[in-house]
Amino acid sequence: MFGAPANPMPEQRALALSSAVASVTRILEAYIPQCYVTGDKEARQVLVVRVNTKDEIPSIMQELMAKLKAALPPGDFIDILPYPSNGFPQAARVGSCHLLGSPPKPWWKVF
Numbered sequence: 001m002f003g004a005p006a007n008p009m010p011e012q013r014a015l016a017l018s019s020a021v022a023s024v025t026r027i028l029e030a031y032i033p034q035c036y037v038t039g040d041k042e043a044r045q046v047l048v049v050r051v052n053t054k055d056e057i058p059s060i061m062q063e064l065m066a067k068l069k070a071a072l073p074p075g076d077f078i079d080i081l082p083y084p085s086n087g088f089p090q091a092a093r094v095g096s097c098h099l100l101g102s103p104p105k106p107w108w109k110v111f
Helices: 011-022 054-071
Strands: 029-031 047-051 080-084 098-100
Touching: 011 047, 011 054, 011 098, 047 054, 054 080
Parallel strands: 047 080
Antiparallel strands: 029 047, 029 098
16 A cells, blocks of 8 residues: 655655666656555555566666765665556556656546
């Protein structure tokens, strides 16, 4: 389940994430919503990225993790949830958590 974070991460960390994500050109869209997984003790902010296809995910993740390692302080990490365009969860598109890209327009608003 995704939503707006109760306690958003510090702005400096969000900017570092945004910079790292923006440097991976094949990432189409990115958000840092709060995510709750059934069974976990608490919700946490995660990095949700949209890419073109499922087949691109391994190489994009490798590149993104290298960029994040350079951008974040030692020992700092964030969970990353990559999705192909056709499977990106609408609920992850929390406006206040937007980092990169423009969400695709619904087909009925294209014209």
